[in-house]
Amino acid sequence: MSRAADPAAAGRAGADTPQRADPRPVLAVNAGSSSLKFGLYPATGPACFAGEASGLEPGGRPRWRLAGGPEQALDIEPQRTVGALPALGGEGPAVAAAAQAAGAAEGAGAAGAFDAALQRLQATVVDHAPQGLLAVAHRIVHGGAQGDGPQVLDDAALARLAALSPLAPLHQPHNLDGVRALRAAFPDVPQIGCFDTAFHAGQPEVERLLPLPPARTEAAGLRRYGFHGLSYAYLAGELAARSARWAGGRALLAHLGNGASLCAVHDGRSVASTMGFSALDGLMMGTRSGSLDAGVLLYLLAHGDDAASLERLLYRESGLKGVSGLSADMRVLHAAAAQGHAGAQRALALFARRLLREAGALTAVLGGLDLLAFTGGIGEHDAAVRAGLVEGLAFLGLRLDAQANRAATGDTVCRIDAADSRTEIWVVPTDEGRVAARQARALCAASGPDRPERS
Ligand SMILES: Nc1ncnc2c1ncn2[C@@H]1O[C@H](COP(=O)(O)OP(=O)(O)O)[C@@H](O)[C@H]1O
Ligand SMILES: CC(=O)OP(=O)(O)O
Ligand SMILES: [Mg+2]
Structure with missing residues (x-):
């Protein structure tokens, strides 16, 4: 079994699993290039603990923080490996040895700072979930054409997902390293992939198409997907519970974080998004350019760049960081702009302009707007960015309560x-882990008393 009974519904899941759920918690993991975010989710409600290990990149300063707690340095003990701790469920030394061997064989993510973070996570999980885990739910950014619902991450699934890495180079390789590492750390627990792309799987065909000859796109699988789907699914659930205008309504959801996108939602379903084939399209982001005239790429290719240098430029050296020449962090840019830093001022202005242009385009696709909602690190915290967009859309009748916004x-x-x-405006702190945990639990429940086979 590799799919939920109703994958589309799982992708849009808006409610926790009700009564008679398996009491064991689900560990949700979002593994990135430099961080490991996690949460332990009971059958209903928010995480009973959540946190983040950061600074895990080579040469980084490894740190550990549980939500609500202080940040600590993460000690690295090079000799210890993931399997050295007793595995959950008390399988003992044999499983620990197998996990150690698997970790060594799979290599990636099982060494150094990442290994230390896993050690700490494993010990924390043992403390908080003595009854063991139901599953580990992984946020996987790209699910590809088959990624329309949660899936058990067996070797075949990992191989298929690894082939999508060039489409999301900042995310996919690290997401999959995380799966391999967590599989080594918790070898008796099903590892389940929950995809950012799934929420958008039902978009109309015209939104999936690229304006290229079908002979070039179809065989190569070139099409638009959309991302940040776990976050949008979370917002969908929160807004459905609170707003009478959600059902049947036209909503624009803005996930503005390090990565940023907009999603047009009609009657609870994604109908368009600013991200497309890759997580590079659409809005300007922390270090990604967003949409770029393809003529610029042709020009750069003809004048000394190659695919690798363009990938670096577009994914890591552009966006807020590249334009400002200073930082990808909005907080730093606001402070610098206020001191007269021209690069920061330019980056903020371009971010706001791109946001307005894309918001206008998706509002046109929706044929109007009943609800606008902000989320992500910027969307949740940055009152000035929110105010800028609402002012730009004032011609549609949007009005902000300035005090509530602040x-x-x-x-x-x-x-x-x-x-x-004329339009409701909301700020909704997102919880991608909760949606992933919910989807993984639904997949386990759909498989009946027999849990999904282990990967
Ligand atoms: N108080 C704040 N004010 C403005 N921007 C903020 C604030 N806190 C965080 N941010 C922005 O949010 C970004 C991170 O967003 P987040 O959604 O947490 O990213 P990630 O994609 O890594 O999960 C930071 O780089 C910063 O630009
Ligand atoms: C898809 C994407 O851009 O994700 P993130 O915001 O986590 O970078
Ligand atoms: Mg994010």
Whole structure:
């Protein structure tokens, strides 16, 4: 078994699994190039603990923080490996040895700082879930054409997903390293992939097409997908529970974080998004360019760049960081712009302009707007970016409650539109891990008393 009973519904999942759920928690993991974000989710409600190991990149400063707690340095003990701790469920030394061997064989992600983070995570999970885990749910950015619902990550699935790495080079290789490492750390627990692309799987065909000859796109699998789907699925659930205008309504969801995208939602379903074939399209981001005239790429290729240098430029050296010449972090840019830093001012202006242009385009696709919602690190915290977009859309009748906007700091769901606004405006702190955990639990439940086979 490799799919949920209703994959599309799992992709849009808006509610936790109700009564008679397996009491064991699900560990949700989001492994990136430099961080390992995690949360332990009971059958209903938010994570009972969540946290992040960061600074795991080569030469980084490894750190560990549980939500609500202080940041600590993460000690690295080079001799210890993932399997050295007792595996959950008390399988003992044999499993530990197998895990150690698997970790060594699979190599990636099982050494140094990442290994230390896993050690710490494993010990924390043992403390918080003495009854063991139901599953480990992995946020995987790209699910490809088959990624329309959660899947057990066996060797075949990992091989298929690894082939998608060039489409999401900042994410996919690290997501899959995380799967291999967690599989070594918890060898008796099903590893389940939950895809950013799944929420968009039902978009109309016209949104999937690229304006290229079908002979070039179809065989090569060139099409648009859309990303940040776990985040959008979370917002869908929160807004459905709070807004009478969600059902049947036209909503623009803005996930503005390090990666940034917009999603047009009609009657709860994704109908268009700014990200497409890769997580490079659409809005300007922390270090990614977003949409770029293809003529620029042709010019650069003809004048000394190659695929590798363009990948570096477009994914890592552009966006807020590249334009400002200073930082990918909005907080740094606001502070610098206020001191007169021209690069920071230019980056903020371009970010806002790109956001407005794309918002206008998706609003046109929707034929109007009933609801606008912000999430992601910038969307949840940056009142100035939110105000800028709402001012730009004022011609549609959007009005902000300035005080509510300033007060919304990403701690809780807030409504920030003024009484005379024609459109509801919300700030919704996202929880991608909760959606991944929910999807993994649904997949386990759909497989009946027999859990999904281990990977
Ligand atoms: N208080 C804040 N004000 C403005 N921007 C913020 C604030 N906190 C975080 N951010 C922005 O959010 C970004 C990270 O977003 P996040 O969604 O956490 O990213 P990731 O994709 O790594 O999960 C930071 O780089 C920064 O630009
Ligand atoms: C898809 C994507 O851009 O993800 P993130 O925002 O986590 O970088
Ligand atoms: Mg993110």
